[in-house]
Every structure is written in structure tokens, then in C-alpha cells.
Amino acid sequence: MIVGVPKEIKEEENRVAITPAGVSAFVSHGHGVLVEKGAGLGSGILDRSYEGAGATALDSAAEVWQQANLIMKVKEPQLVEFQFLRSGLVLFTYLHLAASEEVTRILQEKKVTAVAYETIQLEDGSLPLLTPMSEVAGRLALQVGAWCLQAENGGRGILLGGASGVRPGKVVILGAGTSGSIACQVAAGMGAYVSILDINPSKLRYLHDIMGGHVTTLMSNRANIEEEVVDADLAIGAVLIPGAKAPKLISRSIVKRMKPGAAFVDVSIDQGGCAETSRPTAHHHPIYIEEEVVHYCVTNMPAIVPNTSTYALTNATLSYGLEIADKGFPKAFKENAALARGLNTYDGKITHTGVATAFGLALTPLKEVIGR
Numbered sequence: 001m002i003v004g005v006p007k008e009i010k011e012e013e014n015r016v017a018i019t020p021a022g023v024s025a026f027v028s029h030g031h032g033v034l035v036e037k038g039a040g041l042g043s044g045i046l047d048r049s050y051e052g053a054g055a056t057a058l059d060s061a062a063e064v065w066q067q068a069n070l071i072m073k074v075k076e077p078q079l080v081e082f083q084f085l086r087s088g089l090v091l092f093t094y095l096h097l098a099a100s101e102e103v104t105r106i107l108q109e110k111k112v113t114a115v116a117y118e119t120i121q122l123e124d125g126s127l128p129l130l131t132p133m134s135e136v137a138g139r140l141a142l143q144v145g146a147w148c149l150q151a152e153n154g155g156r157g158i159l160l161g162g163a164s165g166v167r168p169g170k171v172v173i174l175g176a177g178t179s180g181s182i183a184c185q186v187a188a189g190m191g192a193y194v195s196i197l198d199i200n201p202s203k204l205r206y207l208h209d210i211m212g213g214h215v216t217t218l219m220s221n222r223a224n225i226e227e228e229v230v231d232a233d234l235a236i237g238a239v240l241i242p243g244a245k246a247p248k249l250i251s252r253s254i255v256k257r258m259k260p261g262a263a264f265v266d267v268s269i270d271q272g273g274c275a276e277t278s279r280p281t282a283h284h285h286p287i288y289i290e291e292e293v294v295h296y297c298v299t300n301m302p303a304i305v306p307n308t309s310t311y312a313l314t315n316a317t318l319s320y321g322l323e324i325a326d327k328g329f330p331k332a333f334k335e336n337a338a339l340a341r342g343l344n345t346y347d348g349k350i351t352h353t354g355v356a357t358a359f360g361l362a363l364t365p366l367k368e369v370i371g372r
């Protein structure tokens with residue numbers, strides 16, 4: 001198969017869908033790899049590194065799209081890329097189709113075989129191609145939260161780890177899943193007082209076991225949330241109810257009672273945010289102050305560390321990309337149920353329940369298209 005990797009063109013997107021190690025893997029499996037020149041620059045990867053691994057660097061996106069039969073990307077196709085979509089092309093990328101009727105319709109109309117990173121799902125319900133970005137966002141939550149607390153950003157001027165003879169800052173984390181538990185470990189590592197809340201006792205038990213006395217685990221309920229958040233120097237929202245909007249756990253009245261200059265990083269903003277005062281921001285202007293609290297609500301946090309994010313993402317996507325290239329359609333999907341759940345559109349049909357429901361479109365059961 002010929003695998004094509006165009007440069008990402010969505011605003012503020014500097015990740016790329018393949019690394020030189022990924023190129024070597026495809027080449028060693030007998031596939032060709034075409035990379036648009038400059039595609040890796042935003043992630044610190046030079047064309048010559050791709051070429052050294054066996055890829056061919058092409059001048060334009062058009063050449064890559066037209067010559068490849070499997071396109072690997074990071075973000076959904078943008079308007080100027082619609083012209084390259086065609087019947088039989090396999091597109092493997094984050095799609096988030098339920099949020100875009102326009103992209104759904106064009107993939108349907110052009111009969112693209114579209115496989116979404118975010119709907120690939122293992123038997124236990126986990127989403128292996130979303131987890132790496134949650135990990136990155138969880139670690140970043142402390143980095144950006146500490147920055148929000150700096151005086152020049154309107155913060156309380158608190159150093160989370162404190163100093164000899166000086167109390168450390170208090171970090172409160174809502175949600176002990178992938179992002180929240182990593183944020184918890186980083187916060188404890190920085191020397192802050194940390195408390196973490198979740199509705200799932202086994203998540204709390206796990207953190208209690210691995211972190212010992214370094215963090216306080218608490219059941220998430222209204223009373224505990226209020227008591228902890230009003231006392232926080234830095235609060236972090238990292239909750240998720242799969243397939244639903246984030247619950248508004250922090251009311252405006254709680255935010256009003258927080259300390260002036262406290263910081264709030266809402267990682268769950270991509271699902272609507274978990275505070276009444278949350279509204280989405282972008283990297284060029286990531287913070288705003290409301291009720292005297294510095295809010296950071298960027299919906300695509302991993303984009304500020306494209307180098308790390310590219311490697312974390314491609315570590316997770318590569319084996320699926322290889323399976324598609326090695327076995328083709330429908331064999332790869334027939335033999336790997338997790339990959340099959342990633343199929344969103346095929347030959348003009350919608351094959352994912354969430355996407356069909358979002359726009360009232362007809363759903364074609366997976367087994368009808370892959371024969372399984």
C-alpha cells in the first residue's frame with residue numbers, strides 16, 4: 001500500500017501523523033511512504049529524517065493525497081482538502097464527526113473509508129488513541145496551572161512546591177481518570193498539597209495505594225467539591241462522562257468563593273467544561289479572569305507541545321495503521337474488533353452509531369460492510 005502523510009493545516013496544529021520510526025516500520029512491511037515536505041517541522045522532524053527512514057518527500061499536499069491509498073493525518077480534513085477525498089481512499093485520523101455535519105456529509109458523498117482515531121475502542125471500553133493525549137493534557141495541566149498562578153498572569157504569586165519554611169500550594173483535581181491521575185502524580189512530585197476527587201471508588205483506591213500519604217483521595221460529591229475547591233490555589237477539571245457533556249460540578253457561587261488569584265485549568269473544556277464559568281480559549285490567548293480566578297480553558301492543550309504529542313500519538317496509532325496497510329479493507333477490520341469500531345464511513349454509508357444519531361442519518365451495521 002502507499003501511505004501518504006500530508007502537512008497538517010488546521011490552525012495551531014503542529015503535530016504530524018508519522019515519525020521516521022513509523023516510516024521505517026511501514027517500509028519494512030513492504031509499503032511505500034509519501035510525506036509532504038515540511039510536514040514534520042512543527043514537531044521538530046526534518047524532511048531528511050523521513051527520507052533517511054525510506055520515505056519520499058513530495059512538494060505538495062495534492063501529490064501526497066493523489067498518489068496514496070491510505071492517508072494518515074492528525075486532524076479532520078479541512079475545507080481545502082475536501083477536493084482530494086475520493087471513493088476507496090482510506091483516511092485514518094481524528095475525525096470527531098459527531099461535532100461536524102459538514103465533514104460527515106463530504107466523507108459520505110465522496111465514499112471515503114474513514115477510520116477515526118477517537119472511536120477505536122478496546123473490549124474494556126477504553127479508547128487507546130485518545131489516552132496518550134489525555135496523558136499529555138494531564139501533565140500540562142500542572143505546567144500551565146503553575147504559570148497561571150504567577151503574579152504577571154493575575155495569579156496569587158504562589159509557587160506550588162513552596163520553599164523551606166513556606167507552605168506549598170494546594171492543588172485540587174476533579175476526576176481521577178487518565179488526565180486527573182497523571183496531574184495528581186505531577187502535582188505531588190512538585191511538592192504541592194494534593195487532593196483528588198472521583199465518583200469511582202476503584203480509581204481513588206488505586207491512587208491511594210500508589211501515592212500513599214502524598215495525596216488525599218475523596219469521594220466526589222457536592223459538599224466535598226465545594227470544601228476543596230474554595231480552598232484551592234489551583235483547581236483542575238478532568239472529569240469525563242463518555243459520550244456526554246461534562247457535568248457542571250463547580251457552580252459560579254463556588255468560583256466566587258475561591259481565593260482571589262487562584263487558578264482553574266479546565267481540561268474537560270473539550271466536552272463543554274466542568275465549571276459554570278468555563279468557556280473555550282485558544283493558545284494565542286489561553287487565559288481569562290472571571291470572579292477573580294484565572295481560568296485556562298484551551299480545548300487542544302497537547303498542541304503546545306507538538307514534539308512530545310506527535311511521538312505519544314504515533315506510538316499509539318502505528319500498529320493500527322500497519323494493520324490497515326498490511327491486510328487492507330475489509331480483512332483488517334474483520335480481524336480486529338477494536339479497529340472495526342473506528343470505522344465511521346464506508347462507501348457512502350455511516351457505520352458508527354454516534355455519528356448516525358448526531359445527524360439523524362441511517363446507520364449501516366458494521367457487519368454488513370465488513371461481513372463479520
Ligand SMILES: NC(=O)c1ccc[n+]([C@@H]2O[C@H](COP(=O)([O-])OP(=O)(O)OC[C@H]3O[C@@H](n4cnc5c(N)ncnc54)[C@H](O)[C@@H]3O)[C@@H](O)[C@H]2O)c1
Nearest residue numbers: 134137175176177178179198199220239240268299300301
Ligand atoms: N483540553 C484538552 O486539550 C484535552 C486533551 C485531552 C483530553 N481532554 C479531556 O479531558 C477529560 C478527561 O479525559 P480522561 O481521558 O482523563 O477521561 P477518563 O475517562 O480517563 O477520566 C474521567 C474521570 O472522570 C470521572 N468522573 C465522572 N464524573 C465525575 C464526577 N461527577 N466527579 C468526579 N469525577 C467524575 C470518571 O469516574 C473518570 O475517572 C475529557 O473530557 C477529555 O476529552 C482534554
